[in-house]
Amino acid sequence: MSEAPRTYDVIVLGAGPCGENLAERTSDAGLTTVVVESELLGGECSFWACEPSKALLRPMTARAEARRVPALSEAVSGPLDVAVALAHRDKLANYWQDDDQVDWLNSVSVDLVRGFGRLDGPRQVTVQTAEGETVRLAARHAVAVCTGTDAALPDLPGLSDARPWTSRNATSSREVPERLAVIGGGVVAVEMAAAWQALGSQVTMLVRGTSGLLPRMEPFAGEMVADGLREAGVDIRLDTSASRVTRTGREVHIELADGGNLTADEILVAIGRAPRTGDIGMETVGLKPGDWLAVDDTFQVPAVADGWLYAAGDVNHRALMTHQSKYQARIAGAIIGVRAAGRRLDDARWGAHASTADSAAVPQVVFTDPEVASVGMTVREAERAGRRFEMVDYDIGHVAGAVQYADGYRGKARLLVDLDRGNVLGATFVGAGVAELLFSATVAITSEVPVERLWHAVPAFPTISEVWLRLLETRRAGVVRRFEGTSG
Incomplete structure (x- = not known):
């Protein structure tokens, strides 16, 4: 029994x-x-994703930012200390205990x-x-x-026998491969390409299709991240896919669909999740x-x-x-x-219970150089939803806080404003330090704050957050692109 x-x-x-x-x-x-x-x-976040990946990325982004600061650039001109960087990663992953x-x-x-x-x-x-x-x-x-x-793995001949890296291997490896091939162009792909290139790998990215990197975000975000990766030495090959993978000893041989070949020491597959x-x-x-x-x-x-x-x-x-x-x-x-407890979900003691933030205002940061921070709808999504909206862009490098942050700061901000409701639909920021702008945008979208009220949320000077004021000024000046949509 x-x-x-x-x-x-x-x-x-x-x-x-x-x-x-x-x-x-x-x-x-x-x-x-x-x-x-x-x-x-x-779980994944603590030991094989968020914590160890950001530990690998932080030395790279900090060095990149320091190199743009006068009187500091020469002091950080050398390579990263790989042993220290990996030890720091291990510490933040709590040594996998x-x-x-x-x-x-x-x-x-x-x-x-x-x-x-x-x-x-x-x-x-x-x-x-x-x-x-x-x-x-x-x-x-x-x-x-x-x-x-x-990690989702494609049905690619020879891949399983080639012992590919997934995101877990990419965040926990104790050795730096001399050559790393990355299949994919999404968040994991660009972050790990940035991290391992900075640690000493020669990274080659194979990106299927021509839509570029970070295809679910605003196109300019992927373009600026691609520029940053290329400047760091990453070889990005768009409209390129693998047709077969073979491992021979310590080398991985990749046959490309266009007839070409690529040899690497490790191959990371970062095409999505299952x-x-x-x-x-x-x-x-x-x-x-x-x-x-x-x-x-x-x-x-x-x-x-x-x-x-x-x-x-x-x-x-x-x-x-x-x-x-x-x-x-x-x-x-x-x-x-x-x-x-037998209570109704609208019981006054508990308040209404329903999920909304995982559809209308999902914030995301890509921790590359430059950073990408986005929340809410993109132009593509708003158009598909038939929304009437205005798109406002602004060069973050023109903000006084950005000038103080780094010499030659490169960045861009985009705000989507709903024409029917008068509130923010979406926001995307690209540039050093923009991750800290994201919560304010998330609050604006979630709270449905009227754009006219945002004029009274005064950003401190000189900070990068002043870009909010510049976006509003640009919109008031009529420098916008208007999308009439099909709502109603």
């Missing part, structure tokens, strides 16, 4: 930032909660089961531990899938293994009866960024707590 399952109010599959935040919220609501994790608590995360989980009264968790029918989860034991869990109220994503749902028991609840988990604005999975299954974070494909997954986790955890 099998052992009876351990019963909790809430079971969370996955202990990345999303799973941890969701579990904390349900525990705060008085619900017994258990987290299931087969790897390190803290999760003891601190375990202590935190205990402090918020959440249980942990280490092992690979799978759905096993309604409200049931089975966990296979590393010791070969089977742990059965049951949920009274909810199971939340927060398993995140893996959901970690292939082996988590999706079929036991009527879902297709390997699919994204479609959710409503409360993060319930409508395709599963009785409303007990939730999915938050990257696995639902709404906004694949750590800060957005944590936002979703807070919303989902609060909603589970409210529903478990």
Whole structure:
């Protein structure tokens, strides 16, 4: 006779930032909660993505900025200290140990089961531990899938045998490859190309199609990042794709679709992400293994009866960024707590609960040189949505704060203003130090602040944030491009 399952109010599959935040919220609501994790608590962000990647990038961006400061440029003319840079990366990844995360989980009264968790029918989860034991869990109220994503790999002949790098290898490698080939032109591709070029690799980027780098952002963002990468020595090959990959010893040989060839020491594939749902028991609840988990604005999975299954974070494909997954986790955890207590979601004590920030105002930073910071709609997206809007551009290098920041500052700002509502639709900033401009833009979009009110949000002088004032002045002067759209 099998052992009876351990019963909790809430079971969370996955202990990345999303799973941890969701579990904390349900525990705060008085619900017994258990987290299931087969790897390190803290997940991709802490150990193989956000933290180590930014640790690799910061020396590069700091050196690039210092080289543009008079009286400092000569002092930073040499190469980076690779050993120190990698040691710093290891420190910020906590040496790939999760003891601190375990202590935190205990402090918020959440249980942990280490092992690979799978759905096993309604409200049931089975966990296979590393010791070969089977742990059965049951949920009274909810199971939340927060398993995140893996790097997507193309069906490219020879690729699997060539032992390609994914984002995990790119952020954790202990050696600098002499030659690094990068397949892709998105955020991971450009950030890792920048980091490893600065650390001493000769990087070649193979970018399929002619749309350029960062194709989901404003075109000028990708163009300016490409310029920065080329100045650093990166070989960017647009409209170029691989047709076959072969590893011979320590070398990777790449056959190109145009008949050319490329030899590298490592090949990084950075073409996107795939959901970690292939082996988590999706079929036991009527879902297709390997699919994204479609959710409503409360993060319930409508395709599963009785409303007990939730999915938050990257696995639902709404906004694949750590800060957005944590936002979703807070919303989902609060909603589970409210529903478990039998309250309505519009209960005055709790406020209305629904996700909005992962669709209308998703902020993103690309930590290259120059940086890119964007939130809200791009021109392309606003046109597709049929919105009536004005586009205002401004050269950030003309702002006094930028002149103080660096000699020969290069940057650009774009603001989209909704003509019907009079508020900001989207904002994109490119240039050194622009990441810190992003929260103000996010607040403006989320709060639907009328543009006329922004005149009364006075930026300090001389700071780069003064670009807000210059954008408003440019718009008042009528130096805009108007899109009439099809709204109404």
